[in-house]
Amino acid sequence: MALGQLRRVGSHGCRSLTAALGSQRCVSRYGTKTRDRLSVAARRAGAPPASGIATPADGEAPGHQTGASAGAPAYPHVPVMLREVLDAFQPVAMHVYLDCTLGAGGHATEMVTAHPEMRTLLGIDLDPTAHAVAEPRIRAAAADRSPELTLQLLRGNYRDLKRLLGTVSSPPPRPNGILMDLGVSSMQVDTAERGFSFMRDGPLDMRMDPTAALSAEELLNTWSEAELGRIIRDYGEEKLWRVVARRLVQAREVEPIRTTQQLVKAVGQTQLVSKGGRGGRSGGKGIHPATRTFQALRIAVNDELQKLEKALPDAIEALAPGGRLAVISFHSLEDRLVKHAFLRAAGRPTPEEESLVHGPDKFAYLDALEQRKVADLVTRKPLLPGEMETEANARARSAKLRVLQKLL
Ligand SMILES: C[S@@+](CC[C@H](N)C(=O)[O-])C[C@H]1O[C@@H](n2cnc3c(N)ncnc32)[C@H](O)[C@@H]1O
Structure with missing residues (x-):
């Protein structure tokens, strides 16, 4: 099933997917009710069967499906909180877009379609499999573009995003939108040899970067x-x-x-x-x-939390004026880092700093907050996936999306 088709049926939830896909059951990012429907659709598209992947509800780490594309391994693909991500970026003139967690390029492909004004798409991932799967899918989505979309895939860690942007041009490009969709991809979870899943027997590897x-x-x-x-x-x-x-x-x-x-x-x-x-x-x-x-x-x-903590302020700094950063997290440790980085950038106290607002030096502290303000919060509270999505996709249940906008 084409990604576009999946996207079209997405807003109608699992029942529509069921209708669209026939009598089988859906793959991993979907709940058990529908699990095998996509699985069969995936196998039809040449994907490996995705049996026995746990979901956050079952306790497995969240993962992400990968998409079918000519010349690349084919997987069904449903990016998490896609509608919310597209809405978050909709008001922005997206000339330069940076996806820090390219994965299978699911979000990136949809962003290309949603933003005909996009001229440059930069995609970071530390897993070479991600680039191999995402590249042809993004190119296919941008095939009719005139002028052509410049696609630059950067193998590396988003912790180094400043340096990676510096390798693109001098001065480095200023993205109008940056997405971080945290966690592992289903390509990673579904591959037993990578050792991410307790549902699959494999060597205990768990490196997102196979060279680490x-x-x-x-x-x-x-x-x-x-x-x-x-x-x-x-x-x-x-x-x-x-x-x-x-x-x-x-x-x-x-x-x-x-x-x-x-x-x-x-x-x-x-x-x-x-x-x-x-x-x-x-x-x-x-x-x-x-x-x-x-x-x-x-x-x-994967030293995930330290890397995220380093990357968040760098991503905010890298944004063009008026640009937006959207981050999807999957557990409270990640979300706390995102929340605090966003509060700091928005010139607001983090929960640990609250007492300073009422302390003896409160005016100096309020000045300091004002000084560090470089962005506004677009989401005061994190957005959660809709009921339709969580019903259809158990793995989306723990997702939280926070969005921030750089000041003009
Ligand atoms: C959840 S998947 C992204 C899925 C993608 N949004 C899509 O729709 O296909 C997360 C990806 O981020 C990558 N990743 C995780 N941590 C990273 C890091 N520190 N630097 C670069 N890539 C990272 C993983 O290898 C994985 O491919």
Whole structure:
């Protein structure tokens, strides 16, 4: 099924997808009701079957589907919160657009279609598979453009976005829109050899950048119990972090933990029933006991939070006057960083700074806030996916979108 078709049926939710796709059931980003429909559509398009991918409601990390395109691996594709992202960028004259998390180019392709004025599209991803899948799809979407769309794909980390933009031109381009759609892609989650999924047996790799030095296997088998405990507590938000860290160390004393299923076994039955997602949005459904440990390892292996924290102010600085930054996050640790970076850029106190607003130096502090203001918040509270999307796509359930606009 073509992306355009998916997009057209998207606003009608899963029932329309069901009707459009026939009697089979949908793939991973969709809930169980519809899961296999897209799966069959995907296989028709040449995609590998996407069996057994957990969703945030089941406790698996959020992932993203990839799109079918001539000459590239074909996957069904439904970018998360697509309508909301397009709406966020709609008022902006999008001459230069930067997608910091290109993935399969799902959002990027739709942005090309929605912004005929776009002249340059820059796409960053640290996973070479993403570029291979996204490039032909974006080129196809821009095929009839006159003048041609300049497409520049930058292999690298969005942490280095300032440097990467510097490689494009001098002075560096000032994007009118920047998107960060955080987390792993389904291309990554669905590939057992990459070790992201506890639903698939594979080597414990978990590197988004396949050339990066540290794999989950190395981390698990060499870090101390205290370090493991720290990441399971801080990145996995696992209440039973001490128990889990102890079990991992006991298991690796018997033999090194090398595969996802060895890890699942080592974690054992910790939380039999605990709330998935945030604030019960996923319905308080029980999550897999290894969920939080997998999340913790993935965040640690890819140093995700530090990179995001560095990238956010750089992205805001890079924006052209009046340009917008949209960030989709999938767990509270990411969202907190986004919220705080946005508050700082908007000249507002972060929750930690609130007390200063009422303190003895409040006027000096208010001046300092005014000084640092470079943007306005477009979304005061994060936007959440609509019911239709979350019904159709369990993985969208934990998504939050925040948008900011650089001052003119
Ligand atoms: C959720 S997917 C993006 C999906 C995309 N929006 C689409 O519609 O196809 C996230 C992508 O960001 C990439 N990524 C994650 N962290 C990154 C980082 N620090 N720098 C560059 N790319 C990163 C991942 O490799 C993955 O391909």
